Amino acid sequence: MTLPHPLVATRDDPYQDLAFVPSDKALVPFVSVDDMMRLVHFVGIEEMLRGLATYIEDDFRRWELFDKTPRIASHSKEGVIELMPTSDGEVYGFKYVNGHPKNTTEGLQTVTAFGLLADVATGYPVLLSEMTLLTALRTAATSAMVAKHLAPKGATTMAMIGNGAQSEFQTLAMKATIGLTTVRLYDTDPAATAKCAANLAGTGIEVIVCASPEEAIEGAQILTTCTADKRQATVLNDNLVGAGVHINAIGGDCPGKTELAEAILHRSDIFVEYPPQTRVEGEIQQVAEDHPVTELWEVITGRAPGRTGRDQITLFDSVGFAIEDFSALRYVRDALSDAGLGHMLDMLADPNDPRDLYGMLMRAGPDGVAQASSSVSQ
Amino acid sequence: MTLPHPLVATRDDPYQDLAFVPSDKALVPFVSVDDMMRLVHFVGIEEMLRGLATYIEDDFRRWELFDKTPRIASHSKEGVIELMPTSDGEVYGFKYVNGHPKNTTEGLQTVTAFGLLADVATGYPVLLSEMTLLTALRTAATSAMVAKHLAPKGATTMAMIGNGAQSEFQTLAMKATIGLTTVRLYDTDPAATAKCAANLAGTGIEVIVCASPEEAIEGAQILTTCTADKRQATVLNDNLVGAGVHINAIGGDCPGKTELAEAILHRSDIFVEYPPQTRVEGEIQQVAEDHPVTELWEVITGRAPGRTGRDQITLFDSVGFAIEDFSALRYVRDALSDAGLGHMLDMLADPNDPRDLYGMLMRAGPDGVAQASSSVSQ
Numbered sequence: 227m228t229l230p231h232p233l234v235a236t237r238d239d240p241y242q243d244l245a246f247v248p249s250d251k252a253l254v255p256f257v258s259v260d261d262m263m264r265l266v267h268f269v270g271i272e273e274m275l276r277g278l279a280t281y282i283e284d285d286f287r288r289w290e291l292f293d294k295t296p297r298i299a300s301h302s303k304e305g306v307i308e309l310m311p312t313s314d315g316e317v318y319g320f321k322y323v324n325g326h327p328k329n330t331t332e333g334l335q336t337v338t339a340f341g342l343l344a345d346v347a348t349g350y351p352v353l354l355s356e357m358t359l360l361t362a363l364r365t366a367a368t369s370a371m372v373a374k375h376l377a378p379k380g381a382t383t384m385a386m387i388g389n390g391a392q393s394e395f396q397t398l399a400m401k402a403t404i405g406l407t408t409v410r411l412y413d414t415d416p417a418a419t420a421k422c423a424a425n426l427a428g429t430g431i432e433v434i435v436c437a438s439p440e441e442a443i444e445g446a447q448i449l450t451t452c453t454a455d456k457r458q459a460t461v462l463n464d465n466l467v468g469a470g471v472h473i474n475a476i477g478g479d480c481p482g483k484t485e486l487a488e489a490i491l492h493r494s495d496i497f498v499e500y501p502p503q504t505r506v507e508g509e510i511q512q513v514a515e516d517h518p519v520t521e522l523w524e525v526i527t528g529r530a531p532g533r534t535g536r537d538q539i540t541l542f543d544s545v546g547f548a549i550e551d552f553s554a555l556r557y558v559r560d561a562l563s564d565a566g567l568g569h570m571l572d573m574l575a576d577p578n579d580p581r582d583l584y585g586m587l588m589r590a591g592p593d594g595v596a597q598a599s600s601s602v603s604q
Numbered sequence: 605m606t607l608p609h610p611l612v613a614t615r616d617d618p619y620q621d622l623a624f625v626p627s628d629k630a631l632v633p634f635v636s637v638d639d640m641m642r643l644v645h646f647v648g649i650e651e652m653l654r655g656l657a658t659y660i661e662d663d664f665r666r667w668e669l670f671d672k673t674p675r676i677a678s679h680s681k682e683g684v685i686e687l688m689p690t691s692d693g694e695v696y697g698f699k700y701v702n703g704h705p706k707n708t709t710e711g712l713q714t715v716t717a718f719g720l721l722a723d724v725a726t727g728y729p730v731l732l733s734e735m736t737l738l739t740a741l742r743t744a745a746t747s748a749m750v751a752k753h754l755a756p757k758g759a760t761t762m763a764m765i766g767n768g769a770q771s772e773f774q775t776l777a778m779k780a781t782i783g784l785t786t787v788r789l790y791d792t793d794p795a796a797t798a799k800c801a802a803n804l805a806g807t808g809i810e811v812i813v814c815a816s817p818e819e820a821i822e823g824a825q826i827l828t829t830c831t832a833d834k835r836q837a838t839v840l841n842d843n844l845v846g847a848g849v850h851i852n853a854i855g856g857d858c859p860g861k862t863e864l865a866e867a868i869l870h871r872s873d874i875f876v877e878y879p880p881q882t883r884v885e886g887e888i889q890q891v892a893e894d895h896p897v898t899e900l901w902e903v904i905t906g907r908a909p910g911r912t913g914r915d916q917i918t919l920f921d922s923v924g925f926a927i928e929d930f931s932a933l934r935y936v937r938d939a940l941s942d943a944g945l946g947h948m949l950d951m952l953a954d955p956n957d958p959r960d961l962y963g964m965l966m967r968a969g970p971d972g973v974a975q976a977s978s979s980v981s982q
Contacts, residue, residue, distance in 0.1 A: 251711075251712060252637060256949075258949070258950040258951065259630060259950050259951065259952065259953045259954075260950055260968070262953075263964075263965050263968040263969070264968075266965060266969075267968070267969040267970060271965075293678055295676070298673070298676055298687070298689060300671055300689060300691050300696055300724075302691075302693065302724045302725070304724065304725050304726070304727075305726075305727050306727075307691075307696050307722060307724070307727050309676070309687050309689055309698060311676060311678060311687055313678050313680075313685075315680065318678055318685050320687060320700070322698070322720065322722075322729070324722070324726075324727020324728070325727065326725075326726055326727045329726055329727070329958065330958045330959065332726070333629075333958065334629060334726055334728065334954075334958060335952070335953065335954065335955075335958050335961075336958065338727065338728060338729075338952045338953065340729070340951055340952075342700065344685060344700075344702070346678075346680045346682065346685070347680070347682050347704075348682070348683075348702070348704055348707055348710070348712055349682075349683055349684075349685050349702020349703065349704045349707070349716060350702070350712065350716060351700070351716075351718070356950075356951050356952070356953065358952060358953035358961070359953050359961065359965060362961055362962075389959075390959045391958065391959050391960070391961040391962070393962075394962035395961075395962060418959055421957070421959065421960055421963065425960070425962050425963050425966065571634075571636070571949075572636040572637050572638055572734075573636065573637065573718055573734050574637065574713070574716045574718075574734070574736060575637045575640075575713065575716065575734065575736035575737050576637075576712075576713065577713075579799070580707065580708045580711065580712060580713050580714065580769065581708065581767075581768045581769050581796055581799065582769070582799055582803070583713075583736070583737065583740055583769040583773075584740075584769070584771075584772035584773060584803050585799065585803050586641075587641055587644060587649075587737060588803065590638070590641040590642075590645070591641070591644075591645040592645060
């Protein structure tokens with residue numbers, strides 16, 4: 227082995243010069259952004275959104291099994307970095323995710339993410355995955371799964387207010403899961419709407435570009451808000467919200483950031499993922515700490531009513547919860563082998579004798595190559 | 605692009621078949637186990653332990669700057685999985701680490717770990733690194749840095765009780781940092797002692813294999829305990845601990861796991877990393893919640909006394925804190941470019957237009973390759 231080892235460029239083989247081949251135990255399957263995009267195309271985006279919705283719904287059904295904790299946030303003036311861990315007792319998962327609204331001005335993503343699954347019995351990671359794309363997919367799949375339970379039966383039209391990175395995913399997930407046929411787009415920036423409309427062309431969804439929120443909500447049974455401003459905004463005024471609709475409020479998802487006029491909350495039945503987190507991050511920041519809410523898992527398992535009347539306004543106060551990421555990572559792990567995707571990452575030290583970490587290190591050195599190499603053939 | 609993409613084997617090039625070259629923003633420098641071993645050999649293990657001790661000491665000096673939180677633990681009957689985040693306001697870091705004492709019976713490591721640094725201003729990860737090896741190095745470097753402040757001046761001899769994966773690192777860190785010349789080894793398993801003695805041969809340290817804890821502590825100014833049993837054990841009896849020594853207690857590091865007879869605690873001045881975590885995980889689990897302890901950062905910055913007398917017993921109740929991992933990752937990040945090590949990982953989605961994640965995804969599909977490829981040359 228020659229030292230120093232040259233910096234490996236993107237297209238080189240990182241393992242070409244490895245002193246010894248790591249054992250299987252040392253390797254963690256890794257899903258790169260490229261892998262994730264291939265997986266979406268291999269499965270088909272609508273099929274994948276449906277599959278994710280099913281995995282998420284299955285995990286909401288066994289909600290009580292999970293370790294649940296509000297995400298662990300590190301706030302700065304520019305944004306937030308969060309860790310979202312959970313476990314079902316057999317598999318542990320967590321997601322790293324940031325939220326930096328000003329990033330777009332520098333050509334960066336507002337949200338990037340990656341996640342991990344590990345075996346609870348050994349603590350060994352079993353999957354590391356990009357989650358910027360996967361978060362977009364799981365957020366949309368969650369909205370669609372919730373709409374299946376709460377939106378008016380036979381809903382065909384959605385107003386999509388905020389036409390950023392999440393808008394196409396929301397629309398296609400609703401199409402794939404509840405049979406949405408029409409989306410009415412509005413954004414304060416017409417360029418965002420044009421982008422969304424262009425991306426949805428050819429997907430089979432009827433796209434109607436609207437010039438105002440008022441126009442967007444005309445005839446819509448589902449009102450989705452998904453804007454990026456990190457402040458208390460009023461994307462939907464109370465007078466815009468008619469009886470019987472389902473509101474899918476995505477963008478109000480961190481302290482100080484909301485999208486709905488408070489009066490809407492008082493006219494709605496509010497459904498949330500995990501109350502201790504939603505009280506801090508969701509639309510219900512605006513109302514009293516004991517304002518009544520229903521937990522979604524109770525609706526999904528039949529313990530609590532969902533939609534009970536034609537005129538009822540249902541509101542999904544979506545903030546995104548760790549279990550949804552866990553479900554999404556489970557889906558990816560299961561789908562990966564069929565698709566033949568993923569790379570193996572030399573991420574865990576795995577000495578022959580677990581107590582001999584130092585020996586492993588030394589055998590990999592300039593004087594120990596022969597020994598290390600010979601250990602491969604043993 | 606052909607789908608499905610074959611599963612890439614260890615020695616293949618994961619990027620050979622990439623639909624388009626990810627931008628720099630999408631790539632995260634990754635330090636594999638192999639990279640970390642090369643880095644240690646490039647720098648030299650003693651020099652690296654000294655360097656780590658310096659980085660850790662520097663971060664203890666600016667202790668008040670950091671976001672501090674006890675680690676977020678997910679306990680199971682087999683072990684624990686923990687996330688350890690921290691931030692200095694400019695850089696955010698966290699470590700994933702498990703502790704599964706029974707793993708060794710299956711040929712697995714008790715502890716595996718990896719960690720990440722991110723830019724607070726953008727939330728973008730800037731380093732992903734293996735930390736199984738790095739945790740071993742930083743734990744030893746922390747012990748040595750603390751011994752520099754607390755051990756009797758001119759200490760030359762250490763009793764090393766528990767000769768597992770950490771023992772060689774502890775010994776070499778003490779040699780590199782405070783000039784230790786002699787180590788006296790004891791373990792309930794003679795094979796562990798034999799392994800440690802063999803590994804330390806040729807390092808310049810005088811190694812004395814001992815048949816009992818009593819023999820090991822003879823003439824030692826520093827007593828290090830580092831055993832793996834996940835229970836309340838008594839590795840050191842009170843009558844073994846003479847006046848004037850420094851105790852470096854490593855193994856008592858999770859709830860229910862301690863190594864020292866309680867009486868020793870009452871004779872010692874106790875120094876800890878972060879009291880809210882040590883009260884739950886350290887030797888001081890055994891004593892009252894308000895038992896007096898001194899925070900190490902206060903000693904290092906001169907706000908609190910360290911060793912004040914010849915007969916004083918100083919006790920470092922080490923449990924490992926997130927800031928030490930942060931310091932270690934900082935060291936690796938700085939050392940990496942000199943060593944020319946590391947790989948770039950396609951971990952972040954980075955569309956040309958941040959709001960057009962969906963468009964990026966679709967352009968990478970079978971119908972969009974031309975567009976994606978052409979965007980590379982723009």
